[in-house]
Amino acid sequence: MSNALPNSMQARDVEYLLHAVTNARRHEERGPIVIERGQGIRVFDDEGREYIEGMAGLWSVAVGFGEKRLADAAYRQLQKLPYYHSFSHKSNEPAILLAERLVGMTPERLRKVFFTNSGSEANDTAIKLVWYFNNARGHHAKKTFIARQGAYHGITIASGSLTGLPTNHRDFDLPIIPVKHVTCPHHYRYADPGESEEAFSTRLADELEATILEAGPETIAAFIGEPLMGAGGVMPPPEGYWQKIQAVCHKYDVLLVIDEVINGFGRLGTPFGCNYYGIDPDVLVLSKQITSSYQPLAAVLISDEIYQGIADNSAKIGTLGHGFTAGAHPVACAVANENLDIIEERGLVENARVVGEHLQRELRRRFADHPLVGEVRGVGLIAAIELVADKAAKRRFDPVGKLGLAVFDAAHEQGVIIRAIGDQIAFCPPLIITEKEVDEMLDRFARAFDQATAGLNPA
Structure with missing residues (x-):
């Protein structure tokens, strides 16, 4: 512990906490x-x-911070039902209302919601549901995801594998799931000299198609991307990018997973990044602004086609063997509903x-x-x-x-x-x-x- 931090909360932090995304030795010297x-x-x-x-x-x-309505919403729910789960046919009113609301405000094909506690868990869940769906429809080789260099999709073993940032892989032995990373769609940094945005988008779509063909379309499960890349450096896509990428995915039966953990709920000046860029996802991942981070919560929305395959397979097996203790937490969902009310009203x-x-x-x-x-x-x-x-x-x-x-x-x-x-x-x-x-x-x-x-x- 640094002598520069005697008898203080900073010193106690340095003594006891290991910090995320932080140089631990530098933290010992400077404190929080x-x-x-x-x-x-x-x-x-x-x-x-x-x-x-x-x-x-x-x-x-x-x-913003200090929003009393969110604190009051949490308190009311804590008094009424502080916790319950969503296993084995159980539910709670805030989760039901929030799921209905999300289906109503997101792209049309998305019909079912699965709640998790973080964006990382949500992207893990998206991976598992895609695999489960492909197994259910007999496409057992469709396991590989395609992500982008410079992307951020989370920090757990599976979602961290999708992430395309070297510091999130190095010495964690990632990637560990089957994933291929294609070129980051950042025109300023990766376009050829004189290459227009439209031409750059065409080249990246051609790269995606070549990657799918080289691996074999029967092995590629999904393409995952943020509409606008966030934690990798705030990189909007070039002109025409998403239309071209979607066309390739549809051509080869590659599902489109859109990660709106950062983009969602108004960040781009539209309800979702999908609205801004004209994206029609098979799977949509939401978190962060869903509760303004007053409570941990994330959601995975899936198309009816995916749901029907999952539902049939759960009937065949006897269960959908996936879930979280705090998934669809009534307090988190109550806060989310109030938070979305505020976003709408104001x-x-x-x-x-x-x-x-x-x-x-x-x-x-x-x-x-x-x-x-x-x-x-x-x-x-x-x-x-x-x-x-x-x-x-x-x-x-x-x-x-x-x-x-x-x-x-x-x-x-x-x-x-x-x-x-x-x-x-x-x-x-x-x-x-x-x-x-x-x-x-x-x-x-x-x-x-x-x-x-x-x-x-x-x-």
Whole structure:
């Protein structure tokens, strides 16, 4: 334990907690920022410092912090039925109402809902249900998933295998399930010189088709993707991408699993990323903003075709041998229903569109021409700035991430929480943010950016 942290909550943290997505030795030296409370778009640490939460926690607090209606919804449900399960023909009213609501608001072919506790569990469940369905229809060799490099689909063994980020694989012995990773659809980084977005999309669709044919269509179970890639660096797809990818999947009987753990419930200024990009999924995965992360909850929605195959197979076997103790938890589902009420009543999807346009415009106006900024990108209330050592050549810094970490640290000093994904700086504020608050957030970030880059000589 660091001597710099005597007799404090920070010191106790360092003594007892192992932190997610953190350099453990660096954490021993610097300790945590202990967040004590939140209100609206702001959080406060245990020393009274205030921060604009520019990442909505982990891409997830749609209605902001300190929303009393969600606390009251949880309390009411805790008093009435604090827990029950969904095994063996049992159910509860909040789960039934939420399932009905989700079917009503998501793409038309999705007819059944399975609840889990996290996005990682939900993507694990999607994998298992796809395998179960393919076995049920006699396609026993259809086991391989196709995902993208740079994708994030979770952190458990199966969902972590789908994730296309090296740090989530290295020394965890992943991937462990049959998965093939194809090119990340990030035009700025991976398009050929002079290649248009449409041509890049065509090349990626051709790559997908070649991958399917090389493996054998009879072995490929599903293609999984985020409509807009989030935790890998906020990467919107190129023009025409999803239409071309869907066409290939349909041609070879490859199911389409869409991961909207980050995109869902208004983040892009539409109800779902599927709406924004014109995607018709066979399986849809939701989490994070479903409860504004006030409670752990995720949902897997499946088409009627998949449900019928699963239902027949469960009758043949005698059961669907999958489920979680806290799946369809009545308190989590009650909070989700209230959270979705708030999103609807306050017009937060439209707010994400309107204020998101302001965020995207201001980020580009303020930073796009900076010599250390290669690209500003995003849709709605999710965005990123990519830092580069050489703007013309798009050359990355060496080592990657050192400058991003400096910007991340400086942002804390200036009172704004952002996320450094290597040298990509991500923004994803709560859906309640106003244009004035966006300007305040970017003012703080600009000071942090100037502080972290002072003295650097761009190429």
